[in-house]
Amino acid sequence: xxxxxxxxxxxxxxxxxxxxxxxxxxxxxxxxxxxxxxxxxxxxxxxxxxxxxxxxxxxxxxxxxxxxxxxxxxxxxxxxxxxxxxxxxxxxxxxxxxxxxxxxxxxxxxxxxxxxxxxxxxxxxxxxxxxxxxxxxxxxxxxxxxxxxxxxxxxxxxxxxxxxxxxxxxxxxxxxxxxxxxxxxxxxxxxxxxxxxxxxxxxxxxxxxxxxxxxxxxxxxxxxxxxxxxxxxxxxxxxxxxxx
Numbered sequence: 001x002x003x004x005x006x007x008x009x010x011x012x013x014x015x016x017x018x019x020x021x022x023x024x025x026x027x028x029x030x031x032x033x034x035x036x037x038x039x040x041x042x043x044x045x046x047x048x049x050x051x052x053x054x055x056x057x058x059x060x061x062x063x064x065x066x067x068x069x070x071x072x073x074x075x076x077x078x079x080x081x082x083x084x085x086x087x088x089x090x091x092x093x094x095x096x097x098x099x100x101x102x103x104x105x106x107x108x109x110x111x112x113x114x115x116x117x118x119x120x121x122x123x124x125x126x127x128x129x130x131x132x133x134x135x136x137x138x139x140x141x142x143x144x145x146x147x148x149x150x151x152x153x154x155x156x157x158x159x160x161x162x163x164x165x166x167x168x169x170x171x172x173x174x175x176x177x178x179x180x181x182x183x184x185x186x187x188x189x190x191x192x193x194x195x196x197x198x199x200x201x202x203x204x205x206x207x208x209x210x211x212x213x214x215x216x217x218x219x220x221x222x223x224x225x226x227x228x229x230x231x232x233x234x235x236x237x238x239x240x241x242x243x244x
Contacts, residue, residue, distance in 0.1 A: 001059065006178040007034035007091060010122050010232040016040050019086035024075055024109055025093030027052055029059035035089060036064050044080060045070045076101055078108040085112050090121045092230075094161065098150050102164065110168040110237070119170055119235040122178060124228055126155040131227035133184050136218045140192055143199035143211050152195060158231040170235035179230040186224045193219040 007030050017039030023031045026045035029052075035043045045056050045068060053070050060068045073079040075093075088109050097105060113119065127134045137153050144152035158175060166172055193215050200211040 001033040001037060001064075003034040003037050004030050006122065006230060006232075007031050008037075009176070009178055010091065010120050011035065011038055011089070014038075014087060014118050014120055014234065016087060020044075020084070021087045021089060022046065022078075022080065022085045022109070022112060024078075024088060024090045024105075025096075026056050026070070027092065029056035031089045031091040032056055032068060033059060035087075036060065036067060040087075041067065043068050044085065046073050046075060046078060046080075048072065048074050075108060076104040078112055080112040082111055083114045085117060086114055087118045088113055088120070090119070090123075092123055094121070094123045094156050095153055097154065099154055102156070106164050106168050110165075110170070113237055115237055116239040117237050118173075119165065119237075120232060121161055121165070121235070122230065122232045123158075123161065124155050124182065124230050125157055127228040132218075132222045132225050133189075133227055136189065136192055136196070136215075136222060139211065139214050139218055140196040140199070143196045143203070143215070146207060146211075147199040147202045152199070158233060162233055165233075165235050170237055173234040173236050175234075176232050177229055178232050180228075181226040182228045182230050184222075184225045184227065189219050189222050189224060 011034050016035055018041050021035045021040045021043045023035060023043055023045040026032055026047045032043050032045050047053050050072060053072050056070050071079050094102065109119065141151040141153060144150060162172055196215045197212060200208045200215065
């Protein structure tokens with residue numbers, strides 16, 4: 001299976017071979033593919049998106065299906081037992097997690113992890129002020145807030161994510177840069193513009209029309225851009241409660 005280089009790099013020094021792993025917020029299965037390729041014994045993929053769950057199953061195919069359990073569920077109530085996984089991988093999830101849900105998800109990922117287990121969190125630092133993509137994300141968030149009352153995107157600094165998980169009892173094990181700058185391609189711009197348009201369509205015309213015009217103009221002006229940083233944070237739980 002094709003595995004993105006960012007996923008390979010993030011997992012490169014983690015003890016994946018023979019491990020029971022959780023791919024939290026599995027997306028289209030990039031991290032599941034990376035975990036399987038690195039020798040995971042079993043991968044639980046948890047997502048609240050039906051299309052993503054189906055994409056993961058298609059991605060792993062018949063050859064690996066006995067090693068993958070795909071679960072549709074909310075990570076705030078992760079459908080796994082306490083102390084049940086050796087490694088938790090969270091790849092590009094938290095940027096689509098509302099602030100109010102972050103701590104609950106972090107607590108649940110900690111609950112399902114065995115003593116001595118490993119955690120890898122990959123995500124994006126907030127974009128620099130001069131990045132044009134910030135304008136598109138701002139319009140996307142405005143449309144999402146007006147439509148459903150929640151932002152579509154929140155970019156959490158690496159330092160904040162680190163503090164959150166060390167507060168849950170994890171020991172920080174290292175940070176690396178996966179991409180700097182991040183290449184926001186025309187496909188990325190188009191995908192985010194589509195999300196913003198979809199949210200705008202639910203609004204009354206007096207709100208939808210100017211928002212849609214701004215979405216179109218902003219996407220055209222960007223085209224593509226390289227900006228910002230994608231980071232990877234590694235953690236480990238103590239082997240026993242109270243140990244260092």
